[in-house]
Amino acid sequence: MTSDNKLFGKIRSVFGYTLPFLLTVILLYVTVIDVNFRESLNHAANLSIFWLVIYLIVFLLSHYVRAIRWKVILNSVKPDTSKINLFGATMVGYGVNCVVPRLGELYRPFFAGRWEGLSRTSMVGTVIIERVIDLLVLGFSVLASIIIYSGDLFSDVIWLKSTLVIGFSGITLIILMLFLLIRLREKFVNVIVKLFNKFSHKLADKVEYVLHTLIEGFNSLKGVKNYFYTIFYSILIMLLYGLNAYLAMLMIGMDQITNVNYGMAWVVMTVAAFGIIIPTPGGTGSYHLIVKTALVTLYGFSEEMGFAYAIVTHTISYIVFISSMLILINAINIRRQKLGFPKENFFSVFKTNYGE
DSSP states (O other), rough: OHHHHHHHHHHHHHHHHHHHHHHHHHHHHHHHHHHHHHHHHHHHTOOOHHHHHHHHHHHHHHHHHHHHHHHTTTTTTTTTOOHHHHHHHHHHHHHHHHHTTTTTHHHHHHHHHHHTTOOHHHHHHHHHHHHHHHHHHHHHHHHHHHHHHSSSSHSTTHHHHHHHHHHHHHHHHHHHHHHHHHHTHHHHHHHHHHHTTTTTTHHHHHHHHHHHHHHHHHHHHHHHHHHHHHHHHHHHHHHHHHHHHHHHHHTTTTTTOOOOHHHHHHHHHHHHHHHSSSSGGGGHHHHHHHHHHHHHHOOOOHHHHHHHHHHHHHHHHHHHHHHHHEEEEEEEEHHHHTTTOOOOOTTTTGGOOOOO
């Protein structure tokens, strides 16, 4: 039985790592099948350096604001958390996700926890809470896109309505679960754990850990002031994402083909966000397909221009995330060493000697 379980575990592990990359290849093939690749590269190569610089500034700013929001969420746990440490951990998360989907969601709180001396459970919990907030804000952003778009967005993007319904249903269930966790705490946890224990003790232990992690994460967000600033920064993050989408249009000269505006960019940005949610490395393939399709279907751009937009924005994000990750890890470690703290790396952060 044990050998069968090990074999099943190995198969599941291989499948878990192989599937995202296989999905990436398939989606990229579907994206480029009707594209004149040389023409797309010409569009991409003729980008404006001026708009590229502005784009990079706003891109980094949007993620720095994300780090500030994280600091607000952590305020009741540790008011003096370092913005640079949180920004560094944020970029580590995105950088790792560019290589292995979703692994960055672990590295991000683990690095921040080591740098700030906070427990792994509380840090992971705050990241989960952030993701719930992000999904909720994205849902409302899509509703805003429906108002902004001149046509029928649900008809032109046929999968959007069902995805939105499923998404809001999932978020509603998560919010209900969080409410029960906060109000009933151990009673609710015990009921859920007993339920899962009927199927698997190992699974029940994992569920119990996740539930306690959620409690830790949600407990960190206390006070009307913190709630207000969390909402404020969440909206600001989306507005900056929309601005980045608009700057990208200017960067590759889409304004020379037709009139482009912030509203158009907002719609493309909210639709494209679903490509990042799909678990491929850094959204590769899924992002390209959805962005290209949105630009072609909704605003009549050529396949080549749509793909060029996807190539440029995605390549920039990869370069910025990975380079920022490496630079910030090194810079923060140097600063910590001067203060007498040890260096942290992709192995040391998994040690459990900092709280839990």
